[in-house]
Amino acid sequence: AGLRAVAAPLALAAVGPLLLAGYGLVALQPEPPAADRPLRMGLVQSNLTDYERLRRERGAEAVVREVLDIHFAMSFDAVERQQVDAVLWSETVYPTSFGQPKSQAGAELDAEIGATIDAAGVPFVFGTYDRDADGEYNAAAFVSPGTGLLGMYRKTRLFPFTEYLPAWLDTPTVRRWLPGAGAWRPGSGARVMPLRVSGGRDVPVLPLICLDDTDPGLAIAGARLGAQLILTMSNDSWFSAHAQGAALHQAVAAFRSIETRLPQFRVTTNGYSAVIAANGDVIAGTRMGERTLVIGDLPVRDPAPTLMVRWGDWVGRAAAGLLVGLALLPVLRRWVGGVPADTPAALPAQLLVLPRAARGVAGLLRLLSRGGALAIGAAALWGDGALQTNTLALLRMFTAVCLIPEAATWALLRVCTARPTLADGRLVLTRGARRLDIPLQDIAAVEPWRLPLPGPGASLRMKSGKTWPHGLALRDPWALARALGAPVQERPRQRAWWAQARCRAELPPSRLARPAFKFMLLPLLLAMPAFQLHQKIAYGSALGEFYSFGLGAYLTGFGLWWAAWIAGVVLCAAALRAVIELGTFTAALVRPQQAMVSRAWLERLGLAALYLGLPAWLLLRALAS
Template sequence: MNALMSKAWVRATGAVVLGVVLLALYARGSWGLGFVALLPWLWWLDQPASWSRRLLRAWALSLAYVLAAFTWFGTAIAHYAQWPQAQGQAVLLLIAPLLQPQLIVWALVRQGMDGRHRPWLRAWAAAAAWVGIEWLCPKVLGDTLAHGLYPAADLRQAAALGGTAVLTLTLLLANEALAHHLSQWGSGWKVRPRALLVPLGLALALPLLLLAYGASREAPRLDAGLPLLRVGLVQANIADYEGRRQSQGSYAVVREVLDVHYAMSYDAVERQRADAVLWSETIYPTTFGQPKSEAGAQLDQEIASIVNAAGVPFVFGTYDRDATAEYNAAAFVQPQQGLLGLYRKTRLFPFTEQVPAWLDGPLLQRWLPWAGRWQPGSGARVFPLRLRDGRELPVQPLICRDDVDPSLAIAGARLGARALLTMSNDAWFSADPLGARLHQAVAAFRSIETGLPQFRVTTNGYSAVIDARGTVHAAGDFGQRALVVGALPVPEPTPTLPVRWGNWVGPLCLASLAGLLLVRWRPLRGWAPQPAAPLGWPLRV
């Protein structure tokens, strides 16, 4: 008995580790592995177990999933909080179920659909649970399984049909179909050919259909005679503000940051003929337009003078305030007109930018002295970008975590935006640039979902010019000072399905899951329990 248990434990551990390796490679660019990465875990979930062990398996898979794709986040936590690396990774594992709740629900729903149901019904219920929970409970990082498909240029276009949820659903169902095919194959030669071919055909048909759609979807061509927007993205590669403040002093750091941005902006306007200039998130580290000191008022006037001399609009990260709170914001400054308006960041990062009021207090301030207390903005807001040739283009600004929420970009498209201007400070990914690369991939999906071009700038990478297909036309490398200048067409976009219907896939999955679970626990012959037939004696067994 002990030998059997030991052998089962070794096989289970091997399945979990193999799944971690496949998912890690998938998250790092080997997008084809996404269609098979869950096979080892599906095999493990199919092994008989009690409900307590099933719950333990689900929890273990949430840890494994985080280890496969999010160790960079543990590194970022340690870097931001100035903790040892091991402590950052320990916190990451502790909060793994909160970061990936959909995986726990997926595992439990899949195992709760017992052998009385057809395999395709169980597969759909589990996949619907995964996608539905991601819609119902938006995750801190806004991640989903589909983001690993970003390198597949044609396949990722399916996001224009139903957001990344369509692609995540496809990956889950393809893995389930292949798992069923392999289980039938392992049953021996007595299995009918149809039982082998149908699941294999489904696993192949799903991505092929999406590939065919993606190949037919074209982005506006640069030479099609459409109006172009040319933006200069200033990636100054100045990070570690706190360390610089301690060694140089606050004013000296602000002076250095602004001087570098002035010089690079001059190059963008005078030599590269940019129509607008975009600086990154919180690059101006005080309130613009409402100075807190005489020195702040002088800096405000200095920026306005630079914009007047350039003759093009500037958009940059700063702060805003009112009588009750401060906000992470983006300022739109127009030549000769000054401050046109401020967009307030909507999706603040928990425990770094915002602390829940019910949890805030002296104890938390002592434990987390770096935690910010900004307030969120009111949602999407479109601003006019007035160019020097007389054109006025409506644009939607997004700041950092705003671009992981599809609803904000969709709301901007509905308000008439013709382009997305995204800005971020990804410096806390400096120790592991994978986080910054994945963040850019997530942002690129917002362009695919809305059909809008995007100009994205970050403090130290990756800044990029991204078209409506999510293709990067110009980019700066991570950890490098770079001036990224690119032009993209900005026609009146044809509304995509997400713009028309919103995130319709998530609610549909939840509704179908609710129906399946209702049938699952409903008595087989009607709503009322049926009386049992009397037993005849003696029984013949």
């Protein structure tokens, strides 16, 4: 259709970038000068790495002495020659708990650091450890001259398997397998600390340690708490042989400034230390693996709140919502567009060739399975409550009455599967070495089954007046008739039955109606919160059964909950299926020409009841308890 056809999608595609570009032009307008002079800070990148190896080679005392001497010397240069307002050291540069010494030697080192800061006359921020009754923390110490330790920030986002083990894996056995796994405790979240510089000025700063700077939520929380500056400390020594990883880490950290419009000082042990402007630009920085001092000036002010600060980390959620909406468009169009008209049909890839005895046995087994599901559902709903409280009894009954007959039906029908083809004016049905040929000229009509047992299908009426001795089970007998070029035989007195069968055959099935989604994924999603509630009520925590009886008992318990929800969803689906079939038949009796539309809406309502009603019921039960 030319340009007119592509104009609308091109315009829609341009809306998002244009809106973002317009917002960027407004947000990145030059800000007025800050009321106070810029904050000048010195970043000490010592290029000292692999403390553990150095400890083994030289001893702990010699290593700590070397680390402090190098940092003292570089900090002296920053204070005396560069006239900085504050000094920033990297993560865990002081590898023991500052302010809470564990020995007399530790107390002497603490005193030496305090005396050095007093002599410098500017505040220092450096990585160290903190501890309390719960354990140790990776922390940042804020120390001011003459005042001493003002406070600690405790790292919030710890690396799993290196800095800590997840609670569900923190067992003696796993500790033996992973001897290097740490035992640090996580901090409580973002914290704004005062940086007291000369002139009695307090600058509210947000400290972030290593992995913290990959979490937009921490930066946003700090901005909301009134921070005017971000101080980032990291130890990127594990990227020593792969500088690209350290560069990526710095790029991610710069996004915290872009999102909040807070300038940032970032120091690492040997990676990329940098002075980062509020728009994410790197004003000054280092190379990988060098010992150097970075000096930078950044204006400090209360920034205008960005959309990220106002709305939170909304971009990913908005994009995900847009993608979900685009994915649902075809479904909505199918719902609104109604049922497609008849189109030429090809033979199905497979169908079932059922002798009368096989159809009778399979139909009886399936009737027992589906009827048994309705009976169990009725007993659970209107009985004495025993099935609702006894999960094992429900599962045994469900297995005996529903699963075993259904499995037997599946095995029987699998033996009867054949591949249909048309060749030389004949319908050829092939299974392995077996082959059945039917001349098309001998077929007078295709007669759909009134009762879909063991499933929908049709019989072939021959021109001799007899019915071909095997039935053909397939979803759409009308499509088979079109492919064979034969008419469909419908008896006028049974018009409602035929209308219902045609609706069942020609209405395109929803993807949500697939057994994998309906009977496996949906029960799994329902079982997970229900199992967690059970764990907290029965054992006091989400992993209580695991801690008490081990992983085998925990997984067995979850398997039982999942199986129980599978049974529950099957029972609900059986009841809904009965309502849908009865409603379609009633519509076919009253208004046959509207039967297809009625069935389409009944199918949609049935899926909504299953996928929305069951979670809503579970939520109401949880809130009521």
